[in-house]
Amino acid sequence: MYTYGLCGRTLKHSYSKIIHNLLGNELYELFSLERDSFYELFESRNFKAVNVTIPYKKDALSLCDVVSDKAKAIGSVNTVVNKDGLLCGYNTDYEGFVYMLKRAKISLEGKKVLILGTGGTSLTANAVAKGENAREIITVSRKGKVDYTNVYDIADAEVIINTTPVGMYPDNGRAAVDISRFQKLSGVVDVIYNPLKTELLHNAERLGIPCTGGLPMLVAQAVRAHEKFFDVTVPDSVIEIVLFECIESALNVVLVGMPGCGKTSVGKKFAKLSDRVFLDTDEFVEQCGMKIPEIFEKFGEGAFREKETQALRMLSALSGKVIATGGGAVLREENIKLMKQNGIIVYVKRSLDKLSTDGRPLSQGGKEKTARLYEERHGIYESVSDVCVETLEDVEGCAERLNSLIKQAIPEIFGVK
Numbered sequence: 001m002y003t004y005g006l007c008g009r010t011l012k013h014s015y016s017k018i019i020h021n022l023l024g025n026e027l028y029e030l031f032s033l034e035r036d037s038f039y040e041l042f043e044s045r046n047f048k049a050v051n052v053t054i055p056y057k058k059d060a061l062s063l064c065d066v067v068s069d070k071a072k073a074i075g076s077v078n079t080v081v082n083k084d085g086l087l088c089g090y091n092t093d094y095e096g097f098v099y100m101l102k103r104a105k106i107s108l109e110g111k112k113v114l115i116l117g118t119g120g121t122s123l124t125a126n127a128v129a130k131g132e133n134a135r136e137i138i139t140v141s142r143k144g145k146v147d148y149t150n151v152y153d154i155a156d157a158e159v160i161i162n163t164t165p166v167g168m169y170p171d172n173g174r175a176a177v178d179i180s181r182f183q184k185l186s187g188v189v190d191v192i193y194n195p196l197k198t199e200l201l202h203n204a205e206r207l208g209i210p211c212t213g214g215l216p217m218l219v220a221q222a223v224r225a226h227e228k229f230f231d232v233t234v235p236d237s238v239i240e241i242v243l244f245e246c247i248e249s250a251l252n253v254v255l256v257g258m259p260g261c262g263k264t265s266v267g268k269k270f271a272k273l274s275d276r277v278f279l280d281t282d283e284f285v286e287q288c289g290m291k292i293p294e295i296f297e298k299f300g301e302g303a304f305r306e307k308e309t310q311a312l313r314m315l316s317a318l319s320g321k322v323i324a325t326g327g328g329a330v331l332r333e334e335n336i337k338l339m340k341q342n343g344i345i346v347y348v349k350r351s352l353d354k355l356s357t358d359g360r361p362l363s364q365g366g367k368e369k370t371a372r373l374y375e376e377r378h379g380i381y382e383s384v385s386d387v388c389v390e391t392l393e394d395v396e397g398c399a400e401r402l403n404s405l406i407k408q409a410i411p412e413i414f415g416v417k
Contacts, residue, residue, distance in 0.1 A: 001047065016053075078221065096224065104212035104415075113158070113159045115137065125161045155181065155183060168195075169195055197342070258355055261350040277320075308328075
């Protein structure tokens with residue numbers, strides 16, 4: 001018997017098992033099913049309760065014996081409870097969507113809303129927009145009346161909601177539309193939750209537009225599904241607790257700082273303390289078969305910087321890692337954006353007289369050159385970082401301080417209550 005779990009086609013990057021386990025449902029699993037197997041499961045009714053995701057939400061609607069009015073209105077089911085052989089379908093995405101909007105202080109009332117995509121989540125977004133009394137709702141599709149060639153004709157859109165997978169891991173760094181071309185935006189919503197900060201959200205933040213990713217919706221709908229599974233009531237405070245846990249586990253901790261400041265030693269100790277994998281951009285650069293000093297000598301700093309960005313592009317797309325970067329990684333704006341998509345940036349600070357210079361190309365040339373580099377970069381490290389930790393003699397103590405600082409920073413950075 002399947003008992004409890006999530007049914008969908010591709011689930012290897014899903015957070016649902018983590019969330020439901022945090023809610024106390026240790027029997028919750030992920031069921032990756034092809035369409036025939038999905039239908040067989042529902043016909044056999046060999047489960048207690050399941051969530052349903054892409055691409056089976058509409059199928060689930062037709063396979064249930066009883067469907068809630070809200071799920072009927074939306075046209076899809078994401079939660080199914082087996083009540084003594086009777087399959088009862090619900091849609092908790094609606095409540096999750098509303099919760100996400102409210103915590104981000106994004107109002108749809110009286111607004112012109114542009115919804116990107118036509119899948120199951122788009123149906124929920126449309127239903128919520130109607131329920132929240134949006135003035136006008138326009139759906140953008142690849143083949144509809146409004147598509148991605150004429151979408152910029154809707155220049156007076158006030159809220160944009162992305163329900164497409166554009167920008168979702170592993171396709172990080174892309175956005176379905178250029179939001180800078182919409183001059184009246186008061187809110188941007190991206191239902192994607194991996195990465196935590198998509199290109200669309202990065203652009204919204206840069207423009208000072210209120211925005212939210214999809215993780216609060218995912219957690220809130222899971223909590224409401226858990227209520228259906230076990231016929232219990234869960235307070236909203238639990239949503240924020242679980243959200244904090246999900247963010248903490250998904251975050252990359254990206255270490256920046258001067259060459260020789262201790263990023264590797266502190267990073268490895270912190271990775272062990274927090275049960276993360278330690279990764280180093282320099283090590284990935286050297287997979288080309290050449291050591292970094294040799295790359296500098298043969299091809300120059302520019303070639304190294306390009307390889308460094310390529311390494312960051314690959315490593316920053318991952319989740320829950322500790323990533324040590326080269327001393328000059330912060331010099332490229334693109335690198336900062338890559339670090340922040342799934343990460344919290346930590347400035348590992350060490351006094352100038354204690355910096356190690358062995359084997360570090362840009363630190364060669366004596367104390368004067370190192371001091372000049374420190375002067376040039378210190379302000380950049382401070383401006384891009386979310387947390388600063390000073391490396392003292394006790395590396396283990398430094399890692400413990402870092403763990404505490406990150407827990408303190410998450411609520412402020414991500415607005416967790």
